[in-house]
Amino acid sequence: MIEYSESRAVLVGVSRYEDVAIPDVPAAANSLKALHAILVDPNLCGWPEDRVTVIANPSTASKLAQQLRRLAADTTATLLLYFVGHGTLTESGELCLVVGETDFADPDLTGLEYRHVRRAVLDSPAQSKIVILDCCYSGKAIQALSGDKNHFANAADITGACTLTASDSAAHVVPLAVQADRCTSFTEVLVDIVRKGIPGAQEFLTISAIYPELMQRLRAGGLPMPNQRGTDNIQLYPFSRNAAFVRDETADEITRYTLATTDDTVYFDLAELGNQVISLLGRRERQPLLLEVLQGMREGSGIYQLSQVDGFVEEVVYIGSATRSLPERLMLHLNKIAGRRFLSLEQIRFSHLYFDGDPSGLIPSPLRSDHRVPEWNRNGFGNRDPGRARDRALLKKDHFDARHPIDLDYVIEPPSLDAPKLSHVLRALASELPYIFRYQRNVSDFDVLEVELPAREAPVHEVFQCIAAALGDSWQLTAFPGYVILYQENVIYPAAFRCYRGETVIEQVPETTP
Template identity: 45%
Template sequence: MESDDAAVLIGISSYRDPSLLDVPAARNSLHAMHRLLTSPELCGWSEDQVHVLEDTAGATDLALELHRLAEETTGTLLIYFVGHGVVSKSGALCLAAGDTQLRYPDLTGLEYDKVRSALLDSPAQVKLVILDCCYSGRIIHGLAGAGESQLVDSTDIRGVYTLTAADQVAHVPSRDETAATSFTQVLCDVVRSGIPGAPPALALTDIYPKLKSTLKARGLPEPNQRGTDTVESYPFSRNVAYTGGTGFRLLPQEHVDRFLRILAAQPHHDLTAESIEKLEDWPGVYLLHRESCDASEILYVARNDRSIAVRLGQHLRKISGRCHIEARDLSFSYLKLDDDLSVVAPERLVLQHLHAQSRSPLWNNSGFGNNDAGRMRDSRRRGGDDFDVLHPIDLSWPVRFDVPTLKVTGHEMAMHLRAQLPYVFRIEAHNAELDRVQLTLPERSLRADRAFRLLAAALGDSWQISALVGQVLMYREQGKRYPSAIRYYAGTQTITEMPEVCKAVGLPDDS
């Protein structure tokens, strides 16, 4: 499912090959970059838009997840990598995954050409790449000598800005377990301090001179940059050191204030299919509200570059399959816009305004906007304010099997469930065993829980269906445990669990 903006943050700090030393600073840098991007006062990305891939073992898994996210992003795509960079015998830069072998980096690492391929295939209008690893500058300059000039063109992709940490060996603090890499630390420091005399919104090209001069003054490796088209002017962060000036502002403050007043004055509509069907396909900004007798609380602020109606329909479907919340208690307001939303970013203006009033929307940094964050995030631990924790999936959701006969294959049943459930049901791909499994449905209408029990019994003990707080997984695995799982189905066994983080809100009785 398409998303307007996505930041893919990859950090590898632990390696199996003893020739590649562990890099605790990579983990610290990954978390520092995540905090920077999601800071409402600075970069303003929502938690939903930032995908953190930490200590991924296999380069193939990294490549697949990167391609998936890149293909689904239509607005701004940011890719950040921190970890070991290794050069293959052919001179190609390879980003080391957890299982990468130093002797065979091209076979076991993520070659930058695969990152380049993801960028080329992505429909994103703005593409930003930040590489914090050794030899990352080689993709900008042909530094490997004769016969390796192909490296010069590695970043020559329309609409891409690339920032790299070092042409040769990057600098990593040797003893401090809490420190970030020098490159990422200085980058974050520059953004958090702002740049006096620079525009109110900082592009990476505004940040680069300060970043380079600071690293050079400390005797550290110097970074490199390259941009194509006008992407280098993309507003990366608010300039906290900006004190006003006489220069032209794309959005003068009086226009921002007027936009906020007009948006606040828009009527609220019930979050129903009927209300959404009346909307035209038009880009704009929208708000979700929770209505009560006393007041209306803003829960979520977002934009859509194509159709507000489509996105609201997706939200309604998601909410309808959740517990502890009713769509009838929610409403939406919206404002159609003609501007290039990837430049104006109206939702960030609204979020900054609300944050300044201590009214930050509850769902904007809770994972509400995510569709399927991917398999590599299934084992992450959830916080108590996570949308999926507060509103876990409803396993009593009714499913209708409109099939010619009640005899179906495992694959047919799984596909019917996936199509009708209002939450993600992820199935192991390309497994012919599902077509060989046969089962007979007791009736055409089943609750999701009963359907999962029947399917698990037919598949046998070698498969496991895991219901997490936010999605359901079905893989050929045994005994796998997930931190946010609420129920497991394996063969004829069903195990219900209460994740620690869910104890405050509890889980519904779906019997």
């Protein structure tokens, strides 16, 4: 099931504008209410009221951007963002969302450029991310940067991101004289699909079931065509219960995997298939997560589970997939666990199945169905750098990094650190450490500065002390529960537990949130 306690829906609607050159859109206010109504309807989408934030008629773009960033950063399960109102283009051709104080002549200075929204969503730790834009030129959110690897709906390192937009150019709304009780055309059709359901579809309406129906109805009405782009298996996200669902106990066996059938497409219930695969994983032989075991595995895509053994008790802690190489993915997990405190590789076992094709679609769906979500699937276990924007963020107390912080006593082998130039040492650390080491790039002094390192293998904290001493007090090396950074700065980070500055080592207790 969806983990609503860790999810957040943010609904933004702008219907009134101060600039007389920008016409008011009463239908936007109606759309905001209509979408909120289906989201919190227990018979449809089922979101709890307290997990839905409604922002009506925000005045300033900067405050809206800040609020979106805060809400997105605090969401770990599903992040749903909806915007309805005017959209325009800047001189550079980028989508800009129009807010109450937007000046028609200077939208780039007074509106909310979509790149800020995209960055907030990209930086969010949410597992599933859905953005619905009902405004003019909303298709630019997909098209303008469709080749940009940083666009969140194309980013290969983000699981389950989807952008659904109303139009590439002008969105449609009925004339102002009849907008009093009408929604915008895109939202009106979307809400109607959810309220009435889709006959013949499965019990839950996934995005893959909703989008073709949405496109068909908009086309039939001569309305602008929507756009949709998603990563991984987000198309199987259960957006709502199907109000038109009728259970057929006599259905043929093969149809129990089918979500919906159109003229040329069959959608399958990967959650049911995933349940069977996970059950099969549970019956497979457990192997120790050791280098020699992984080196003996053949290459190939597949799925796997990690178990933690404590005496006679075994608990599945993580279920994952590898689209290219199972041993390579498991090696990443081995290295990460090896560099953590309060966690021993001797406790970890794994089982696996090779898969002919892309197995990623089998993973998140069963995690929302009959099987309990493993602990590490919901508390931040992974190998991604959170990025500079997240260095000031606090972890939740049950986050993987908070429970199993990095080990600064991890021993570095001498061959990895045999070059005296600081640039070589930093590259070696980033490559060899079992956790992320991020440092300031393009610093010419790194190529000339030499570091006196221990002549023997040594704990990494001793190496950090040598680096900090060589750089002096204007530089700071900071250890967070999950990673280490090096920048020219003098900052106290609430989430850090140690920092090195010149000859000084500062210890602190990292702050967390409940």
